[in-house]
Amino acid sequence: MKWLKRFVDFSVPTSAIPYLFALAFFPTFLAYLMYNLALKEIEVSKASIIATAEPVVAIVLAYLIFGESLTLKQILGAIFIIGSLLIHKK
Numbered sequence: 001m002k003w004l005k006r007f008v009d010f011s012v013p014t015s016a017i018p019y020l021f022a023l024a025f026f027p028t029f030l031a032y033l034m035y036n037l038a039l040k041e042i043e044v045s046k047a048s049i050i051a052t053a054e055p056v057v058a059i060v061l062a063y064l065i066f067g068e069s070l071t072l073k074q075i076l077g078a079i080f081i082i083g084s085l086l087i088h089k090k
Contacts, residue, residue, distance in 0.1 A: 049088060056081050 012020070039047055056078045062068040 049085065052081060053085060 035047065035051070059068075059070060059074050059078060063070055
């Protein structure tokens with residue numbers, strides 16, 4: 001691995017450690033916790049259908065908050081996901 005250190009610096013500044021913990025805690029732990037708490041209130045089939053909309057929400061928020069541009073693949077993927085949710089609803 002010594003040869004790899006020549007090309008990539010893997011050191012993390014100590015000032016970034018709180019951000020790394022926040023990045024690990026909020027998007028992962030809290031998301032799983034809230035999903036499992038929701039399973040106590042609604043059926044698994046409904047929760048899993050709602051969970052499939054997560055990528056659509058992510059690309060919409062990335063567009064609105066961060067100003068990211070959407071690719072044709074992302075737009076088509078969102079259309080397919082929304083379409084499948086609408087088909088399942090009927």
